[in-house]
Amino acid sequence: MDPRRPVNDCFALPPGVDWTPVADALAALKASVATVTGTEEVGIENALGRVLAKDVTARIDQPPAANAAVDGYAFAHESYLQEPLRVVDGRAAAGAPYPRALRPGEALRILTGALLPKGADTVMLDEDARREGALLHGPTGLKPGVNRRRAAENAEKGAVALGAGARLTPQALAHAAAAGLSRLPVRRRLRVGLLSTGDEIREPGAALAPGQIHDANRPMLTGLVRAWGCAPVDLGVAPDNAAAVRAALDAGAAGADVILASGGASAGDEDWLSRLLGAEGSRAIWRIAMKPGRPLALGRWRGAPVFGLPGNPVAAFTCALIFARPALLAMGGAGWAEPAAETRPAAFARRRKAGRREYLRARLDADGRVEVFANEGSGLTRGLVWAEGFVDLPDDGPDVAIGDPVAWLPFSAFGL
Ligand SMILES: Nc1nc2c(c(=O)[nH]1)N[C@H]1C(S)=C(S)[C@@H](COP(=O)(O)OP(=O)(O)OC[C@H]3O[C@@H](n4cnc5c(N)ncnc54)[C@H](O)[C@@H]3O)O[C@H]1N2
Numbered sequence: 001m002d003p004r005r006p007v008n009d010c011f012a013l014p015p016g017v018d019w020t021p022v023a024d025a026l027a028a029l030k031a032s033v034a035t036v037t038g039t040e041e042v043g044i045e046n047a048l049g050r051v052l053a054k055d056v057t058a059r060i061d062q063p064p065a066a067n068a069a070v071d072g073y074a075f076a077h078e079s080y081l082q083e084p085l086r087v088v089d090g091r092a093a094a095g096a097p098y099p100r101a102l103r104p105g106e107a108l109r110i111l112t113g114a115l116l117p118k119g120a121d122t123v124m125l126d127e128d129a130r131r132e133g134a135l136l137h138g139p140t141g142l143k144p145g146v147n148r149r150r151a152a153e154n155a156e157k158g159a160v161a162l163g164a165g166a167r168l169t170p171q172a173l174a175h176a177a178a179a180g181l182s183r184l185p186v187r188r189r190l191r192v193g194l195l196s197t198g199d200e201i202r203e204p205g206a207a208l209a210p211g212q213i214h215d216a217n218r219p220m221l222t223g224l225v226r227a228w229g230c231a232p233v234d235l236g237v238a239p240d241n242a243a244a245v246r247a248a249l250d251a252g253a254a255g256a257d258v259i260l261a262s263g264g265a266s267a268g269d270e271d272w273l274s275r276l277l278g279a280e281g282s283r284a285i286w287r288i289a290m291k292p293g294r295p296l297a298l299g300r301w302r303g304a305p306v307f308g309l310p311g312n313p314v315a316a317f318t319c320a321l322i323f324a325r326p327a328l329l330a331m332g333g334a335g336w337a338e339p340a341a342e343t344r345p346a347a348f349a350r351r352r353k354a355g356r357r358e359y360l361r362a363r364l365d366a367d368g369r370v371e372v373f374a375n376e377g378s379g380l381t382r383g384l385v386w387a388e389g390f391v392d393l394p395d396d397g398p399d400v401a402i403g404d405p406v407a408w409l410p411f412s413a414f415g416l
Protein backbone atom coordinates (compact mmCIF):
# COMPACT_ATOMS: atom_id res chain seq x y z
CA MET A 1 0.00 0.00 0.00
CA ASP A 2 1.26 3.49 -0.77
CA PRO A 3 2.23 4.89 2.67
CA ARG A 4 0.83 8.26 1.71
CA ARG A 5 -2.61 6.84 1.21
CA PRO A 6 -5.02 8.11 3.84
CA VAL A 7 -6.66 5.47 5.97
CA ASN A 8 -9.94 5.75 4.17
CA ASP A 9 -9.87 5.45 0.45
CA CYS A 10 -11.87 8.55 -0.29
CA PHE A 11 -12.38 11.99 1.13
CA ALA A 12 -15.98 11.91 0.00
CA LEU A 13 -18.81 12.81 2.29
CA PRO A 14 -22.08 10.92 2.43
CA PRO A 15 -24.16 11.37 -0.74
CA GLY A 16 -26.83 14.01 -0.77
CA VAL A 17 -24.81 16.52 1.20
CA ASP A 18 -24.78 19.86 -0.52
CA TRP A 19 -23.38 22.61 1.69
CA THR A 20 -21.05 20.92 4.08
CA PRO A 21 -20.77 22.37 7.57
CA VAL A 22 -17.19 23.11 8.64
CA ALA A 23 -17.40 20.63 11.53
CA ASP A 24 -18.51 17.81 9.19
CA ALA A 25 -15.76 18.57 6.69
CA LEU A 26 -13.19 18.57 9.51
CA ALA A 27 -14.50 15.27 10.86
CA ALA A 28 -14.33 13.62 7.42
CA LEU A 29 -10.87 15.00 6.83
CA LYS A 30 -9.68 13.86 10.25
CA ALA A 31 -10.90 10.33 9.56
CA SER A 32 -9.04 10.25 6.25
CA VAL A 33 -5.53 11.34 7.26
CA ALA A 34 -2.77 9.34 8.90
CA THR A 35 0.87 9.95 9.72
CA VAL A 36 2.92 9.52 6.53
CA THR A 37 6.40 10.72 7.50
CA GLY A 38 9.26 8.38 8.30
CA THR A 39 11.70 8.95 11.14
CA GLU A 40 15.30 10.07 11.46
CA GLU A 41 17.63 10.99 14.30
CA VAL A 42 18.94 14.52 14.72
CA GLY A 43 21.27 16.25 17.14
CA ILE A 44 19.56 18.44 19.70
CA GLU A 45 21.11 21.50 18.03
CA ASN A 46 19.07 20.77 14.89
CA ALA A 47 15.89 19.55 16.53
CA LEU A 48 14.01 22.82 17.05
CA GLY A 49 10.48 22.66 15.65
CA ARG A 50 10.67 18.98 14.78
CA VAL A 51 8.12 16.41 15.93
CA LEU A 52 9.29 13.68 18.27
CA ALA A 53 8.80 10.29 16.59
CA LYS A 54 8.64 8.21 19.76
CA ASP A 55 8.70 8.55 23.51
CA VAL A 56 12.16 9.35 24.83
CA THR A 57 13.28 8.42 28.33
CA ALA A 58 15.64 10.27 30.63
CA ARG A 59 19.17 8.87 30.52
CA ILE A 60 20.01 10.17 33.99
CA ASP A 61 18.35 11.23 37.19
CA GLN A 62 17.97 14.99 37.14
CA PRO A 63 19.14 16.53 39.32
CA PRO A 64 21.59 13.67 39.81
CA ALA A 65 21.65 14.27 43.59
CA ALA A 66 20.00 16.54 46.18
CA ASN A 67 21.31 20.12 46.04
CA ALA A 68 20.67 23.61 47.35
CA ALA A 69 17.94 25.73 45.76
CA VAL A 70 19.28 28.97 47.27
CA ASP A 71 22.44 30.56 48.64
CA GLY A 72 22.57 30.06 52.42
CA TYR A 73 23.50 27.41 55.00
CA ALA A 74 23.01 23.65 54.92
CA PHE A 75 22.50 21.50 58.02
CA ALA A 76 20.45 18.67 59.47
CA HIS A 77 17.02 19.95 60.44
CA GLU A 78 17.18 17.90 63.62
CA SER A 79 20.26 19.86 64.76
CA TYR A 80 18.58 23.13 63.91
CA LEU A 81 15.94 22.48 66.54
CA GLN A 82 18.76 22.79 69.11
CA GLU A 83 20.13 26.06 67.76
CA PRO A 84 22.48 27.81 67.43
CA LEU A 85 24.42 25.89 64.81
CA ARG A 86 28.17 26.07 64.39
CA VAL A 87 29.33 27.15 60.93
CA VAL A 88 32.25 25.01 59.73
CA ASP A 89 35.12 26.30 57.61
CA GLY A 90 34.85 25.90 53.86
CA ARG A 91 31.81 25.92 51.65
CA ALA A 92 29.94 23.99 48.97
CA ALA A 93 29.49 25.59 45.56
CA ALA A 94 27.90 24.35 42.32
CA GLY A 95 30.42 21.99 40.77
CA ALA A 96 32.62 22.08 43.90
CA PRO A 97 31.09 19.82 46.56
CA TYR A 98 32.09 19.90 50.23
CA PRO A 99 34.38 16.92 50.79
CA ARG A 100 33.08 15.49 54.09
CA ALA A 101 29.83 14.80 55.94
CA LEU A 102 28.38 17.34 58.39
CA ARG A 103 28.26 16.32 62.03
CA PRO A 104 25.25 17.05 64.25
CA GLY A 105 25.14 20.72 65.17
CA GLU A 106 27.20 21.83 62.16
CA ALA A 107 26.15 24.17 59.36
CA LEU A 108 27.89 24.76 56.03
CA ARG A 109 27.94 27.80 53.81
CA ILE A 110 26.33 26.62 50.57
CA LEU A 111 25.59 28.20 47.18
CA THR A 112 22.71 27.52 44.79
CA GLY A 113 23.15 24.30 42.86
CA ALA A 114 25.79 22.86 45.20
CA LEU A 115 25.36 19.24 46.29
CA LEU A 116 24.04 18.92 49.83
CA PRO A 117 26.77 17.26 51.91
CA LYS A 118 25.95 14.05 53.72
CA GLY A 119 24.37 14.86 57.06
CA ALA A 120 22.43 17.87 55.69
CA ASP A 121 18.81 17.89 54.57
CA THR A 122 17.75 21.53 54.89
CA VAL A 123 18.98 24.93 53.64
CA MET A 124 18.43 28.27 55.37
CA LEU A 125 18.11 31.24 53.04
CA ASP A 126 20.95 33.77 53.35
CA GLU A 127 18.48 36.59 53.96
CA ASP A 128 17.02 34.71 56.97
CA ALA A 129 20.39 33.91 58.53
CA ARG A 130 21.92 35.81 61.43
CA ARG A 131 25.58 35.12 62.16
CA GLU A 132 27.45 35.81 65.40
CA GLY A 133 30.96 34.76 64.50
CA ALA A 134 30.76 31.02 63.89
CA LEU A 135 27.30 30.78 65.45
CA LEU A 136 24.25 30.71 63.17
CA HIS A 137 20.73 31.76 64.18
CA GLY A 138 17.65 31.57 62.01
CA PRO A 139 13.90 31.98 61.97
CA THR A 140 11.60 29.81 64.05
CA GLY A 141 9.35 27.38 62.28
CA LEU A 142 11.85 26.50 59.52
CA LYS A 143 10.46 23.31 57.93
CA PRO A 144 12.60 20.21 57.33
CA GLY A 145 13.85 19.91 53.77
CA VAL A 146 13.18 23.49 52.71
CA ASN A 147 15.26 24.99 49.90
CA ARG A 148 16.46 21.55 48.94
CA ARG A 149 16.05 20.16 45.42
CA ARG A 150 15.52 16.44 45.53
CA ALA A 151 17.43 13.98 43.38
CA ALA A 152 15.47 13.10 40.23
CA GLU A 153 12.69 15.60 40.97
CA ASN A 154 12.94 16.94 37.41
CA ALA A 155 13.52 13.68 35.52
CA GLU A 156 13.92 10.10 36.60
CA LYS A 157 16.32 7.84 34.74
CA GLY A 158 14.33 5.52 32.48
CA ALA A 159 11.05 7.43 32.79
CA VAL A 160 9.43 9.11 29.77
CA ALA A 161 10.79 12.64 29.50
CA LEU A 162 8.99 13.71 26.28
CA GLY A 163 6.15 11.91 24.54
CA ALA A 164 5.84 10.87 20.89
CA GLY A 165 4.20 13.59 18.81
CA ALA A 166 5.57 16.42 20.98
CA ARG A 167 6.71 19.49 19.07
CA LEU A 168 10.31 20.23 20.00
CA THR A 169 9.96 23.76 21.30
CA PRO A 170 12.86 25.58 22.99
CA GLN A 171 11.30 24.47 26.29
CA ALA A 172 11.27 20.82 25.19
CA LEU A 173 14.91 21.08 24.11
CA ALA A 174 15.82 22.38 27.56
CA HIS A 175 14.12 19.39 29.16
CA ALA A 176 15.67 16.89 26.74
CA ALA A 177 19.14 18.25 27.45
CA ALA A 178 18.55 18.28 31.21
CA ALA A 179 17.45 14.65 31.01
CA GLY A 180 20.75 13.70 29.39
CA LEU A 181 19.58 13.43 25.77
CA SER A 182 21.66 14.77 22.90
CA ARG A 183 20.15 13.01 19.86
CA LEU A 184 16.45 12.76 19.28
CA PRO A 185 14.25 10.56 17.06
CA VAL A 186 12.11 12.89 14.99
CA ARG A 187 9.67 12.68 12.13
CA ARG A 188 11.03 13.51 8.74
CA ARG A 189 9.65 16.89 7.76
CA LEU A 190 6.43 16.60 5.78
CA ARG A 191 7.15 17.78 2.23
CA VAL A 192 4.36 20.03 1.05
CA GLY A 193 4.13 20.85 -2.65
CA LEU A 194 2.86 24.37 -3.31
CA LEU A 195 1.16 25.11 -6.58
CA SER A 196 -0.63 28.18 -7.86
CA THR A 197 -2.91 27.88 -10.85
CA GLY A 198 -4.31 30.44 -13.25
CA ASP A 199 -3.39 32.07 -16.57
CA GLU A 200 -3.34 35.44 -14.85
CA ILE A 201 -0.86 34.55 -12.12
CA ARG A 202 2.70 35.88 -12.38
CA GLU A 203 5.69 35.60 -10.07
CA PRO A 204 6.08 38.34 -7.43
CA GLY A 205 7.69 41.41 -8.99
CA ALA A 206 7.16 40.30 -12.61
CA ALA A 207 5.93 42.82 -15.18
CA LEU A 208 2.17 42.50 -15.59
CA ALA A 209 0.16 42.52 -18.81
CA PRO A 210 -3.47 43.65 -18.59
CA GLY A 211 -5.47 41.24 -16.45
CA GLN A 212 -2.49 39.66 -14.77
CA ILE A 213 -1.76 39.70 -11.04
CA HIS A 214 1.12 38.66 -8.83
CA ASP A 215 1.05 35.35 -7.03
CA ALA A 216 0.17 36.17 -3.43
CA ASN A 217 -0.80 32.65 -2.39
CA ARG A 218 2.47 30.81 -2.88
CA PRO A 219 4.53 33.17 -0.68
CA MET A 220 1.77 32.99 1.94
CA LEU A 221 1.38 29.21 1.82
CA THR A 222 5.15 28.71 1.83
CA GLY A 223 5.32 30.78 5.00
CA LEU A 224 2.46 28.89 6.60
CA VAL A 225 3.87 25.43 5.97
CA ARG A 226 7.30 26.54 7.22
CA ALA A 227 5.67 27.88 10.39
CA TRP A 228 4.03 24.47 10.82
CA GLY A 229 7.35 22.67 10.62
CA CYS A 230 6.93 21.31 7.07
CA ALA A 231 9.35 21.53 4.15
CA PRO A 232 7.90 23.51 1.24
CA VAL A 233 8.40 22.12 -2.27
CA ASP A 234 7.85 24.82 -4.90
CA LEU A 235 5.69 23.59 -7.78
CA GLY A 236 5.45 27.01 -9.40
CA VAL A 237 2.49 28.40 -11.31
CA ALA A 238 0.48 26.29 -13.72
CA PRO A 239 -1.58 28.06 -16.38
CA ASP A 240 -5.16 27.01 -16.96
CA ASN A 241 -4.67 23.99 -19.17
CA ALA A 242 -4.81 20.29 -18.50
CA ALA A 243 -1.23 19.49 -19.56
CA ALA A 244 0.34 22.14 -17.32
CA VAL A 245 -1.73 21.29 -14.26
CA ARG A 246 -1.17 17.55 -14.84
CA ALA A 247 2.62 18.07 -15.09
CA ALA A 248 2.63 20.13 -11.90
CA LEU A 249 0.59 17.53 -10.03
CA ASP A 250 2.94 14.79 -11.30
CA ALA A 251 5.93 16.76 -10.01
CA GLY A 252 4.18 17.25 -6.70
CA ALA A 253 3.28 13.59 -6.31
CA ALA A 254 6.89 12.63 -7.09
CA GLY A 255 8.59 15.16 -4.81
CA ALA A 256 6.16 15.86 -2.00
CA ASP A 257 3.98 14.02 0.51
CA VAL A 258 0.99 16.29 0.02
CA ILE A 259 0.08 19.10 -2.38
CA LEU A 260 -1.48 22.45 -1.51
CA ALA A 261 -2.79 24.08 -4.66
CA SER A 262 -4.74 27.29 -4.93
CA GLY A 263 -7.10 28.48 -7.61
CA GLY A 264 -9.26 26.36 -9.86
CA ALA A 265 -10.90 24.71 -6.88
CA SER A 266 -14.46 25.31 -7.95
CA ALA A 267 -16.16 23.70 -10.92
CA GLY A 268 -15.78 26.50 -13.50
CA ASP A 269 -14.71 26.05 -17.15
CA GLU A 270 -11.08 26.82 -16.32
CA ASP A 271 -10.94 25.03 -12.99
CA TRP A 272 -8.51 22.41 -14.21
CA LEU A 273 -7.28 21.33 -10.85
CA SER A 274 -10.71 20.24 -9.83
CA ARG A 275 -11.45 18.68 -13.25
CA LEU A 276 -8.25 16.65 -13.37
CA LEU A 277 -8.67 15.39 -9.83
CA GLY A 278 -12.14 14.26 -10.81
CA ALA A 279 -11.13 12.64 -14.09
CA GLU A 280 -7.71 11.14 -13.31
CA GLY A 281 -7.34 11.16 -9.56
CA SER A 282 -9.98 10.99 -6.91
CA ARG A 283 -11.85 14.01 -5.80
CA ALA A 284 -14.46 15.40 -3.53
CA ILE A 285 -15.46 18.99 -4.08
CA TRP A 286 -16.88 20.46 -1.02
CA ARG A 287 -18.97 23.52 -1.01
CA ILE A 288 -18.21 24.42 2.54
CA ALA A 289 -20.84 26.37 4.42
CA MET A 290 -18.36 29.00 5.44
CA LYS A 291 -17.26 32.48 4.61
CA PRO A 292 -14.75 33.04 3.22
CA GLY A 293 -13.59 29.90 1.47
CA ARG A 294 -16.60 28.20 -0.05
CA PRO A 295 -14.98 25.85 -2.58
CA LEU A 296 -12.48 23.34 -1.25
CA ALA A 297 -11.42 20.43 -3.45
CA LEU A 298 -9.84 17.42 -1.84
CA GLY A 299 -8.49 14.44 -3.63
CA ARG A 300 -5.45 12.41 -4.43
CA TRP A 301 -3.05 12.46 -7.33
CA ARG A 302 -0.89 9.35 -7.73
CA GLY A 303 -1.36 8.66 -4.05
CA ALA A 304 -0.52 12.13 -2.81
CA PRO A 305 -3.34 13.97 -1.03
CA VAL A 306 -4.20 17.24 -2.78
CA PHE A 307 -5.87 20.24 -1.19
CA GLY A 308 -7.42 22.53 -3.76
CA LEU A 309 -7.76 25.80 -1.91
CA PRO A 310 -9.86 28.66 -3.26
CA GLY A 311 -7.91 31.20 -5.31
CA ASN A 312 -8.82 34.34 -3.43
CA PRO A 313 -5.95 34.91 -0.99
CA VAL A 314 -8.13 35.52 2.07
CA ALA A 315 -10.12 32.36 1.35
CA ALA A 316 -6.93 30.37 0.66
CA PHE A 317 -5.46 31.59 3.96
CA THR A 318 -8.59 30.79 5.91
CA CYS A 319 -8.99 27.32 4.40
CA ALA A 320 -5.29 26.63 4.98
CA LEU A 321 -5.61 27.48 8.68
CA ILE A 322 -8.91 25.73 9.27
CA PHE A 323 -8.51 22.61 7.10
CA ALA A 324 -4.95 22.15 5.87
CA ARG A 325 -3.17 22.84 9.16
CA PRO A 326 -4.70 20.05 11.26
CA ALA A 327 -4.30 17.61 8.37
CA LEU A 328 -0.65 18.56 7.79
CA LEU A 329 0.07 18.24 11.51
CA ALA A 330 -1.51 14.78 11.55
CA MET A 331 0.39 13.67 8.42
CA GLY A 332 3.61 14.97 9.95
CA GLY A 333 3.11 12.93 13.13
CA ALA A 334 2.16 15.77 15.50
CA GLY A 335 -1.46 14.68 15.75
CA TRP A 336 -4.63 16.41 14.62
CA ALA A 337 -4.98 19.74 16.40
CA GLU A 338 -7.72 22.33 16.18
CA PRO A 339 -7.28 25.63 17.99
CA ALA A 340 -9.31 26.47 21.08
CA ALA A 341 -11.20 29.75 20.90
CA GLU A 342 -11.33 32.34 23.67
CA THR A 343 -14.48 34.29 24.48
CA ARG A 344 -14.34 38.07 24.13
CA PRO A 345 -16.94 40.83 23.84
CA ALA A 346 -17.73 42.03 20.32
CA ALA A 347 -16.92 45.59 19.31
CA PHE A 348 -19.17 45.13 16.25
CA ALA A 349 -22.76 44.33 15.37
CA ARG A 350 -23.70 41.87 12.63
CA ARG A 351 -26.75 40.23 11.16
CA ARG A 352 -26.18 36.55 10.53
CA LYS A 353 -27.28 34.20 7.76
CA ALA A 354 -28.41 30.78 8.91
CA GLY A 355 -26.29 27.78 7.97
CA ARG A 356 -22.99 29.51 7.30
CA ARG A 357 -20.00 29.70 9.57
CA GLU A 358 -18.02 32.90 9.29
CA TYR A 359 -14.35 33.48 10.02
CA LEU A 360 -14.00 37.24 9.92
CA ARG A 361 -10.63 38.91 10.05
CA ALA A 362 -10.44 40.45 13.49
CA ARG A 363 -8.26 41.88 16.19
CA LEU A 364 -8.62 43.07 19.76
CA ASP A 365 -9.12 46.77 20.48
CA ALA A 366 -7.57 48.59 23.44
CA ASP A 367 -10.41 47.35 25.68
CA GLY A 368 -9.94 43.71 24.70
CA ARG A 369 -13.06 43.67 22.51
CA VAL A 370 -13.06 42.01 19.09
CA GLU A 371 -13.24 44.38 16.14
CA VAL A 372 -13.56 43.21 12.54
CA PHE A 373 -11.96 44.41 9.31
CA ALA A 374 -14.26 46.85 7.57
CA ASN A 375 -14.10 45.29 4.08
CA GLU A 376 -14.87 41.62 3.58
CA GLY A 377 -13.37 41.37 0.07
CA SER A 378 -11.72 37.99 -0.25
CA GLY A 379 -8.85 39.39 -2.32
CA LEU A 380 -7.71 41.93 0.25
CA THR A 381 -4.36 40.84 1.58
CA ARG A 382 -4.16 44.12 3.48
CA GLY A 383 -6.96 42.83 5.71
CA LEU A 384 -4.82 39.80 6.55
CA VAL A 385 -2.07 42.13 7.68
CA TRP A 386 -4.47 44.25 9.73
CA ALA A 387 -5.94 41.21 11.47
CA GLU A 388 -4.44 39.35 14.43
CA GLY A 389 -6.94 36.50 14.34
CA PHE A 390 -10.45 35.45 13.38
CA VAL A 391 -13.74 35.90 15.07
CA ASP A 392 -15.47 32.54 14.61
CA LEU A 393 -19.23 32.98 14.22
CA PRO A 394 -21.17 29.69 14.44
CA ASP A 395 -23.23 28.13 11.63
CA ASP A 396 -26.60 29.07 12.99
CA GLY A 397 -25.53 31.69 15.45
CA PRO A 398 -27.72 34.63 16.47
CA ASP A 399 -27.16 38.16 15.26
CA VAL A 400 -24.27 39.79 17.07
CA ALA A 401 -24.78 42.99 19.07
CA ILE A 402 -22.01 45.13 20.49
CA GLY A 403 -20.84 43.61 23.78
CA ASP A 404 -22.07 40.07 22.99
CA PRO A 405 -19.61 37.29 23.77
CA VAL A 406 -17.95 35.93 20.60
CA ALA A 407 -15.30 33.30 19.88
CA TRP A 408 -11.87 34.85 19.29
CA LEU A 409 -9.21 32.77 17.54
CA PRO A 410 -5.86 34.56 17.60
CA PHE A 411 -3.51 33.56 14.78
CA SER A 412 -1.11 32.39 17.50
CA ALA A 413 -3.59 29.56 18.16
CA PHE A 414 -2.74 28.37 14.64
CA GLY A 415 0.98 28.31 15.38
CA LEU A 416 1.63 31.68 13.69
N1 LIG B 1 -20.49 31.05 -9.98
C1 LIG B 1 -19.68 31.02 -8.89
N2 LIG B 1 -18.57 31.72 -8.92
C2 LIG B 1 -17.77 31.73 -7.84
C3 LIG B 1 -18.13 31.00 -6.68
C4 LIG B 1 -19.32 30.25 -6.69
O1 LIG B 1 -19.69 29.60 -5.70
N3 LIG B 1 -20.06 30.29 -7.84
N4 LIG B 1 -17.33 31.04 -5.58
C5 LIG B 1 -16.51 32.21 -5.46
C6 LIG B 1 -15.60 32.06 -4.37
S1 LIG B 1 -16.25 32.17 -2.81
C7 LIG B 1 -14.25 31.91 -4.57
S2 LIG B 1 -13.15 31.88 -3.25
C8 LIG B 1 -13.69 31.74 -5.88
C9 LIG B 1 -12.82 30.47 -5.85
O2 LIG B 1 -12.60 30.00 -7.07
P1 LIG B 1 -11.33 29.18 -7.50
O3 LIG B 1 -10.75 28.44 -6.35
O4 LIG B 1 -11.72 28.38 -8.66
O5 LIG B 1 -10.25 30.29 -7.81
P2 LIG B 1 -10.00 31.10 -9.14
O6 LIG B 1 -11.26 31.31 -9.86
O7 LIG B 1 -8.87 30.48 -9.82
O8 LIG B 1 -9.53 32.45 -8.47
C10 LIG B 1 -10.35 33.25 -7.66
C11 LIG B 1 -9.68 34.63 -7.49
O9 LIG B 1 -8.47 34.50 -6.83
C12 LIG B 1 -7.38 35.02 -7.60
N5 LIG B 1 -6.18 34.20 -7.40
C13 LIG B 1 -6.07 32.90 -7.77
N6 LIG B 1 -4.83 32.46 -7.45
C14 LIG B 1 -4.18 33.49 -6.89
C15 LIG B 1 -2.88 33.64 -6.38
N7 LIG B 1 -1.99 32.62 -6.38
N8 LIG B 1 -2.51 34.84 -5.86
C16 LIG B 1 -3.40 35.88 -5.85
N9 LIG B 1 -4.67 35.77 -6.31
C17 LIG B 1 -5.04 34.61 -6.84
C18 LIG B 1 -7.89 34.95 -9.01
O10 LIG B 1 -7.21 35.83 -9.86
C19 LIG B 1 -9.33 35.27 -8.82
O11 LIG B 1 -9.53 36.68 -8.73
O12 LIG B 1 -14.67 31.62 -6.87
C20 LIG B 1 -15.74 32.55 -6.74
N10 LIG B 1 -16.59 32.44 -7.87
Ligand code: MOO
Binding pocket: 290, 291, 292, 293, 294, 295, 310, 312, 314, 315, 378
Ligand atom coordinates in the same frame (compact mmCIF):
# COMPACT_ATOMS: atom_id res chain seq x y z
O1 MOO C 1 -14.04 31.57 -0.77
MO1 MOO C 1 -14.60 32.94 -1.45
O2 MOO C 1 -13.19 33.93 -1.24
O3 MOO C 1 -15.48 33.03 0.12
O4 MOO C 1 -15.05 34.56 -1.49
